[in-house]
Amino acid sequence: MNKLPKILVIAGPTASGKSTLAIQLAQKFDGEIISADSRQIYRGMDLGTGKVERDSSSVERGAHSMKREAWSVEHESTPKSNELEAKSYKLKNGSYLSAGIVHHGIDIINPDQDFNVADFKKYALEKIPEILQRKKLPIICGGTGFWIQAITDNLDFPQVKPDLDLRKNLDRKNTRQLFAQLQKIDPQRAAAIDSKNKVRLIRALEICQKLGKVPRPENNKLKTKSYEFLQLALDVPKEVLREKIQKRLDERFEQGMLQEVQNLHQSGISWQRLESFGLEYRRLAEFLQDKISESKMQEKLFFDIIHYAKRQMTWLKKNPDLIWIPDPNEAEKLVEKFLED
RNA sequence: GGGUAGUUGGCGGAGUGGUCAAUCGCAGCUGACUGUAAAUCAGCCGACUUCGGUCUUCGGGGGUUCGAAUCCCUCACUGCCCA
DSSP, X not given: OOOOOEEEEEEOSTTSSHHHHHHHHHXXXXXXXXXXXXXXXXXXXXXXXXXXXXXXXXXXTTOOSOOOOOHHHHOOSOOOSSHHHHHSOOOTTSSEEETTEEEESSSOBOTXXXXXXXXXXXXXXXXXXXXXXXXOEEEEEOSOHHHHHHXXXXXXXXXXXXXXXXXXXXXXXXXXXXXXXXXXXXXHHHHHSXXXXXXXXXXXXXXXXXXXXXXXXXXXGGSOOSOEEEEEEXXXXXXXXXXXXXXXXXXXXXXXXXXXXXXXXXXXXXHHHHHHTOHHHHHHHHHHTTSSOHHHHHHHXXXXXXXXXXXXXXHHHTOTTEXXXXXXXXXXXXXXXXXXX
């Protein structure tokens, strides 16, 4: 039996220290990082998404300021016909470097474009062989559990692309109507679906329109695996995480997160779009529109992030392959062992 | 000292004789999730519970009433106004 290529996964809730650990391990084991973060893919969304700081090029060395290029400035290449090609933005120097480590999946599209799990899966499955070819260790690191699972479990998605017009139309109806509609078309899916969840209902109907009904996800246990994963997650006590979240939030404000959101809006991103990104982008957009007061915004945002971390934990907890490590220093040994045989 | 408004579950805040263990919001807890996943959505949230119920709550005490968070008396505390 030939051995499967190995991939390291670093998961954990927001503010748990994933990125730092990933970089440490990348340095130690000669790796490249694939960010699995549904918001860090966007250019110009830096402070609010907590991107690792990009290495400044030798030319602009000494630029200690947190100033980052506005996405509109670097956005000069016009999208090509190929959707994925168009979406995956090629940087001049080829990649996003932080602490000398190559990061994929950061700054790959503009905030007015969509990039979903299926896109990510394609993207990552393209990058992984490239990284392996360079004899480097692929490290998938990020907080978007679903995206990570798409890779680790090689999830199969129905071949139905989002139909924005259809979605817009369906969105006008309420969940009762949508559910009734789904019951008629695909009772099986209807029986299993969350009947109050509009997003799910709309997607189900979208698939039905194309395929007649929603295919049952196949059992991934039967699938042949192409990679071997070591999945680690940072286990940070709730109280500690709270403190880290608050501290990080304060820092982000100091670094000019508000300005970042303002800039995004000025470069053409609608408030509605910004709000749809959630967390900092939603709350700051609301504040900038005078929908909420500053103190309300700060308060809400803090709790939003706490809740988000909680949701992440709920997701992560049901992954039986995750190894929870209370201390980041434990990771090294585990990775070493993983890479041995 | 006089007047006045108030005191409700962790917080905010409804409720003004029975259908109130007490609307609702926040916080808290648990969970769902196959192309929006930082999104979207669900349940629990006084105590005990064999999940049908049982018990103790609405500042303290005393009353009225078949029955009070809701009415009366009184005490305490808080805010505002007049001294």
